[in-house]
Amino acid sequence: MRGFRYVFSDMSSDTAPEQNRGSPVQKASDMNACRLVLFAPLILIACATESEPQYDPLQQYEELDAVTILDAPSAIAGNFAPEHLYRVRRGEYLVELLGCGACHTDGALEGAPQMDRALAGSGIGIAYTNPLGTENPGIVFPPNITPDEETGIGLWSDQQIEQAIRVGLGRHADRRIAVMPWQGYTKLTAEDVTSIVSYLRSIEAVRHQVPDDVAPGEKTKRPYVYFGIYRSR
Numbered sequence: 001m002r003g004f005r006y007v008f009s010d011m012s013s014d015t016a017p018e019q020n021r022g023s024p025v026q027k028a029s030d031m032n033a034c035r036l037v038l039f040a041p042l043i044l045i046a047c048a049t050e051s052e053p054q055y056d057p058l059q060q061y062e063e064l065d066a067v068t069i070l071d072a073p074s075a076i077a078g079n080f081a082p083e084h085l086y087r088v089r090r091g092e093y094l095v096e097l098l099g100c101g102a103c104h105t106d107g108a109l110e111g112a113p114q115m116d117r118a119l120a121g122s123g124i125g126i127a128y129t130n131p132l133g134t135e136n137p138g139i140v141f142p143p144n145i146t147p148d149e150e151t152g153i154g155l156w157s158d159q160q161i162e163q164a165i166r167v168g169l170g171r172h173a174d175r176r177i178a179v180m181p182w183q184g185y186t187k188l189t190a191e192d193v194t195s196i197v198s199y200l201r202s203i204e205a206v207r208h209q210v211p212d213d214v215a216p217g218e219k220t221k222r223p224y225v226y227f228g229i230y231r232s233r
Contacts, residue, residue: 061131061226064109064110064111064225065111066102066108066109066110066111066225067101067102067105067108067109067111067112067113068099068102069096069099069101069102070096070099070101070102070105070108070113070115070118071096071101072092072093072095072096072100072101072118072119072199072203073115073118073119073203073204074092074203075088075089075092075199075202075203076202076203076204079147079201079202079203080198080201080202084198087194087195087198087199088195088198088199088202089199090191090192090195090199091195091196091197091198091199091200091202092199094188094192094195094196094199095119095196095199095200098185100119100145101113101118101119103122103126103142103179104119104120104121104122104142104143104144104145105117105118105119105120105122106120106121106122106123106124106208107122107124108122109122109124109126109225110124110223110225116206117206117208118206119144119145119146119200119203119206120144120145120146120148120151120152120206120207120208121141121142121143121144121145121151121152121208121209121210122141122142122210123141123210123211123222123223124141124222124223124224124225125139125140125141125211125213125214125220125222125223125224125225126139126140126141126142126178126179126224126225126226126227127139127224127225127226128140128178128179129216130226130228131224131226132226132228134216134217136214136216136217136218136219136220137216137224137226138178138213138214138215138216139213139214139220139222139224140177140178140179140213140214141210141211141212141213141222142210143210144206144208144209144210145200146200146203146204146205146206146208147200147201147203147205148205148206148207148208149205150207150209151207151208151209151210152205152206152207152208153171153200154205156171158194158197161196161197161200162193162194162197164177164180164182165182165185165188165193165196165197166182166185166186166188166193167182167186168180168182168183178213179227
C-alpha cells in the first residue's frame with residue numbers, strides 16, 4: 001500500500017499552484033486518487049485468488065474402463081452328476097448374466113481381467129465409503145468364489161452360499177458383505193439360487209487369497225476403485 005500512496009501523492013495538491021487549492025477541479029482529482037487507493041487492495045486480492053490452484057478431489061485418481069461382463073468359466077465334467085447338467089448350465093448362465101465376474105475376477109475392475117483367476121477374487125478393492133470425503137475410505141476385496149477349500153468357498157455349506165447370494169451375509173452370518181448388490185438378488189427364485197450354487201461347485205478350484213478388508217480410517221497401499229453417482233448442485 002505504501003507504493004500506491006507514494007505514487008498518488010505526487011498527483012495531489014502539494015505540487016499544484018496555490019490558487020488551485022480547494023477548487024472544484026482539484027477536489028475531483030483528490031477524490032479520484034482516493035478511489036484508486038481504496039480499490040488497489042481489492043485488485044490485489046482478486047489476482048491472488050485467481051492465481052491459487054483450484055482444489056481437485058480427483059487429482060489422486062484416474063479414470064478406468066472396468067469390464068462389466070465376462071464369460072463365466074466352464075464347469076468341469078466329473079465335478080457334478082450328469083442328471084444335474086441342466087442345473088449347472090443354468091447357474092453358469094445366471095452368473096454370467098448377473099456380472100459376477102466383473103468384481104470377483106482379478107484385474108476386471110481396472111479393465112484387465114486375468115482369466116486364469118476367473119471368479120477367484122480380486123486384489124483390487126472397492127471403496128464402500130466415499131474417498132472424496134474421507135482420506136482413507138473403507139475398502140472390501142471381492143472374495144474368491146471358486147470351490148478352493150483354503151481361499152474360496154470349498155468348505156461353505158449350500159445354505160451359507162445361498163445366504164451370501166440372497167441377503168449378503170458372510171460365511172458365519174456375522175456381517176453383511178459390503179458393496180455386494182444382494183438387494184437385487186432377492187427376487188431370484190429358489191431354483192435360480194440352487195443352480196448358482198451347483199455351478200460354483202462345478203468349476204475349477206483356484207487358489208488365490210485376496211487381501212483383508214480395510215476399515216474406514218485405515219491406510220492401505222492396495223489399489224481400489226469407487227463407484228458413485230453424483231448430482232449437480
